[in-house]
Amino acid sequence: MVTKPETDQPDNWERQLKKGWLELAILASLRDESLYGLEILRRLEEGTDLVVAEGTVYPILSRLKAEGLVETKWVEGEAGHPRKYYRLTSAGRSRAAAMARYASGFLGSISRIIAPLLAKGEK
Template identity: 45%
Template sequence: MLLSCPVDRRTQWLRGVLDLCVLGALARGESYGYEIAQRLDAGGLGTIAGGTLYPALLRLERLGLVLADWRAGASGPARKYYRLSDEGRATLLSAGEEWTAFVRNVNAIMEVP
């Protein structure tokens, strides 16, 4: 069944690509959760709730694609900063190429003659 609501479609698409987008956001430099969410929003993905983002970050950390460490905050609580591991950078490059090819194929299928 095709999802008729644009919000439902966006949610479904995001499930499949969020990990790759998080890796892409971290390719621009290390960051903490809220800032990563802002990067994703600025990139056009919309608001990513913490209940969606933080499990993705934990999953990527467990896979060894992201490294994390806690740092004391200058004017607030400590923050967990995330950065790409070497494996994460390599995964981003290879998966990014695969994603580009996939999108190209989907776009070709959806062309209306």
């Protein structure tokens, strides 16, 4: 019989809270400059709580391209493997702005909800 952890994924909910926000984070990281895949990944690790794996970022980038929110350009040289640089399209820029506006309201709601839970004494 295998000792199988039943509810022993104490940070499962952490993963779930991040769902959907990666798309916004990636679009936001491309606002001012073109970046390539792994570079985006590193920006997210440094600047946010959104630590992700490669297998997470690339599918999202493919999706964004399929939706016409970003466009790509291969660049050779500089490094071993050629890099695929991603750039926001105008549609991507609009989407990023719309998501940011929605997110702003959403964050306000959540802030109000969790305020009482953050009071000292609640552990």
